[in-house]
Amino acid sequence: MNISKPIDLPGEDICWLTIAELTDGYRxxxxxxxxxxxxxxxxIRALDPAVNCIVHVDEAYTLAMAEQSLVRWQAGRPLSAMDGVPVTIKDLSAVAGMPKRRGSLLFGTDPVAEDTPCVARMREAGAVFLAKTATPEAGCKVVTQSQVHGVTRNPYNLTKTPGGSSGGASAALALGFGPVALGSDGAGSIRIPAAYTNLFGIKPGFGRVPAFPPDIDMPHSVVGPLSRTVEDAAIMLDIISRPEPRDPYMWPVPFALPADLAEPDISGFRIAFSSRLGCTAPLIDPESDALVEEALPLLVAAGAQVTREDPLWPVDPFTPFKVFWETACFAAVEGTAPEKRPLLDPLIRSVGVSGAAVDLLGYMRAMEQRMAIAAASKAFFERYDLLVGPVMPVPAYAAERDVPEGYASEDWDWCPYTYPWNMTGQPAASVPIGFTAAGLPVGVQIIGRVGGEADILRAARAIERARPLHQRRPPMLG
Incomplete structure (x- = not known):
């Protein structure tokens, strides 16, 4: 698939502006x-047909929000640092007045009545909801494709996947559809698309961003921002992490937006660097490994003390994760009326069969293993502020495939670097580190201790300052 750059790309003069640049212009x-x-x-109308990342646009809805923001700015009374800022929202989060299809044939196009808490916080802050973005059904894949919306493609190479399950969000950002996007991450679904599309994305720690109603994926899955710059993600995180009294797991300690992100000070940070993050890696790509290694001298140059050390896990993290993955799919199948189960994604149905075979003792054993993994991680982070390593073992692969060649669609063991931190509940992010010879983006992962989002943001910004790769646009834009 090819695309020729339009003579005049709509919004080209403003689509790459940061949140601060936009609001300065409003002011x-x-x-x-x-x-x-x-x-x-x-x-969106000009570029989305080539990538298929947008699933819902309501121009009247969006412009009504923008007009209300304009009135506030003209009166000198903006609601927040995001007032008037356009944002896209992954279609796993509810937006009052918009449909929530979740990439599923089970849900129709009727609008929902209530915002999910993070969306409500952005509405209260005056953000402008630009569109909803594609997701695989229930966020169940490492890529973004569904029976409802089809295949979403990577703007950096239209034959490749943007990753998943927030691939619609990442592709939209890469094309300039606003400065920030709301995604979610239950096993890597923010960090994987960020790494594959030259973006920054942070999975907050469990409890940092409130959620309601309770979901079967808790505590593994959380919502968080994707952006082209670290500072924009920090601003969005500050907004969406504001309290929601109905969330029983919400932290009572508010997120503190770092004041020094423009020129962060990471001198004295104790950082562990690990090329495998203590995990078994059946797939290895030397080019990706070499790019991830390039983060090490950048952090040292910024003043950090970096030591090579792998975390030691009491059990392979894939062992309990596989149980949680399979039983979640089984619960999705069992929670669907029998006559409607054929509408579910075939992957959910096939993995659900394995989940049905997990007995209570097996599930409790997986819970114990998860707790042991979290305890081991906590001990590791007593000695380190951050852990740095890979996000993905290989660059983006064919858009039509669920997984790389040689693996079955239900396999997760080929990409072991992201889901351990969903099980421990720790924050983790992906920041751009380079491009392969074929022009595919690669990200480096930064993991922090519980409550350590601000330290992740500072270290990511140090890498971004040294290597401002967010300025490199997709080839399809000319």
Missing amino acids: TGALSPVAVAKALIER
């Missing part, structure tokens, strides 16, 4: 939230 009157929203809607 001075040089920019209007309404004009920005209109330009980005036109951009």
Whole structure:
């Protein structure tokens, strides 16, 4: 599939602006939230057909939000640092007045009545909801494709996947559909797409961003931001982490937006670097490994004390994760009326069969193993502030495949670097580190201790300052 760059790409003059640049323009009157929203809607219509990352646009809805923001800016009373800022929302999160299909044939196009808490926080902050982005059904894949919306492609190479399950969010950002996107991460679903599309994405620690109603994926799955810059993600995280009294797991300690992100000070940070993160790696790509290694001298140059050390796990993290993955799929099948189960994604149904074979003792054993893994990680982070290593073992692969060649669609053991941190509940992020010879982006993962989002952001910003790869646009844009 090829695309020729339009003579005049809609919104090209404003689509790469950061949150601060947009709101500075609103403040001075040089920019209007309404004009920005209109330009980005036109951009979506021009570019999305090539990548298929947008699943819902409601121009009247978006422009009504933008017009309300314009009134506030003209009165000098913006609601927050995100007032008037366009944001896309992954279609696993509820937006009042928009459908929530979750990439599933089970759900129709009727609008839902209530925002999910993180969406409500952005609405209260005056953000402008630009569109909803594609996801595989229930976020169940490492790629973004569904029976409802088809295959989503990577703007850096249209034959490749943008990753998943927040691949619609990452592809939208890579094309300039706003400065930030809301994603979610239950096994790597923010970090994987960020790594595959030259973006920054952070999975907050469990409990940092409130959620409601309770979900079967808790505590593995959390929502979080993707962005082109670290600072934009930090601003969004500050907004979406504000309290929700109905969430029983919400932390009572608010997120503190780092004041030094422009020029972060990481001198004295104790950082462990691990090329495998203590995991078994059946797939190895020397080019990706070499790029991840390049983060080490950048962190040293920024003042950090970096030591090579692998975390030691009491059990392979894949062992309990496989149980949680299979039983979650089984619960999805059992929670669906028998006559409607054929509508479920075949992957969910096939993995659900394995989940049905997990007995109570097997599930309890997996719970014990998860606790042992979390305890081992806590002990490791008594000696280190951060752990740095790979996000994915290989670059982006064919968009039509669920997994790389040689693996079955239900396999997760080929990409072991992300899901351990969902089981421990720790924050983790992906920051761009380079491109392969074929032009495919590669990310490096930064993991922090519980409550350590600010330290992750500082270290990521140090890498971003040394290597501002977010300025490199997809080839399809010319």
